[in-house]
Amino acid sequence: VVDVEVKCLECGAVIPLPDDVMVGEIITCPDCGQDYEVWDLNGEEAVIRPAELEGEDWGE
Amino acid sequence: MKVALFYDRIRYEEKSLAKALSEAGVKLELQDAKRLELRPEEQLDFDISLIRCVSHFRGLYLAAFLNSVGMETVNRFEVLHVAGDKLLCSLALYRSGVPAPEFSVAFTPESALRCVESIGYPAVLKPVVGSWGRLVSLVGDSLSAKAVLEHRETLGGPLHRIYYVQRYVAKPRRDIRVIVVGDCVVAAAYRYAPEDDWRTNVARGGKMVALEPSEELCDIALRAAEAVGGGVLGVDVLEGPEGLLVNEVNPTVEFRGISAATGVDVAMYVAEYVLGVVRC
DSSP: OOOSEEEOTTTOOEEEOOTTOOTTBEEEOTTTOOEEEEEEOSSSSOEEEEOOOOOTTBOO | OEEEEEESSBOHHHHHHHHHHHHTTOEEEEEEGGGOOOOTTSOOOOSEEEEOOSBHHHHHHHHHHHHHTTOEEESOHHHHHHHTSHHHHHHHHHHTTOOOOOEEEESSHHHHHHHHHHHOSSEEEEOSSOOTTTTOEEEOSHHHHHHHHHHHHHSOSGGGGSEEEEEOOOOOSEEEEEEEETTEEEEEEEEEOOTTOSOOOGGGTOEEEEOOOOHHHHHHHHHHHHHTTOSEEEEEEEEETTEEEEEEEESSOOOHHHHHHHOOOHHHHHHHHHHHHHHO
16 A cells, blocks of 8 residues: 555544555544545555444444 | 455454465455445355355345355355344244243334233343344333333334343353354353443443353353354353353354453464365
8 A cells, every 4th residue: 555644534634544454444533533444545545435334233 | 265255344353354364375355245236147256255244234135145146155144144133043042942041022012011021120122133232221120111112112123123022130240252163162251241331242341351161151152053053153151040041142253352352363263164164
């Protein structure tokens, strides 16, 4: 991955990406708490999108 | 060998499983269930699938599709279907003679209240589908039972109108989580309820402490796993006054907490199991 960080789509804060980041992982904005799903790591910039909200059927 | 790991979000568990499968030498394909478009006539290019969706229904219907077109999955559709529904799971345990708390079911709030009164207070009301202790209610008297039932009625969704009632088991402030992989118990730990809750779910702040499983615990956990169809399962066991009781069986088991508490590499056992299923 090229990027080591992304910008929060909500508040603009910098969100660091973990070293072993994977597509599908959830990252949280350290400033506003918004959760994002890492959507694409193939391009020059990492793509994130707001994570799905917890559903009633979520769990084990 | 090619293994597909289906997910809808990558948590500790999926990362560990991906690592364990890759280290086992398989060609691994990570598949985001949210992006799938499945058509039965299209050929699938892998040997087995690991279903790891956090959304129960997404994983359930995905397994239904894959099994129907001849693709083996861990776990299989029937297992996700039975273990993923608290009533179906209790019925499977009952049929198999596995000790479990007394339960009943009703289809209206009025009948549900009679079930609660008959089972006695405190009683436990649970949604048939759901996890992490969500909406699991301990009702101590008829007023609180009525309130919970009224709320359930207004929540919407047909499954909220299936009223599952369970006898509350007087137990220590803990239960036991056992991870079963195939016909082996690979890890077991106590789950202690947090100070401000009666539920022991790790998602609710429950704390895990490793334990050395007794023969009795292994036996009841393996029987419970077999009762729901077997595979990779998290069996929850209560220490009742008269012995061990199986509370629930979880078909898409999380193991971050138990791996940390016990030091057991659960993902490695699951990877070995998946490879074993293909080789059989």
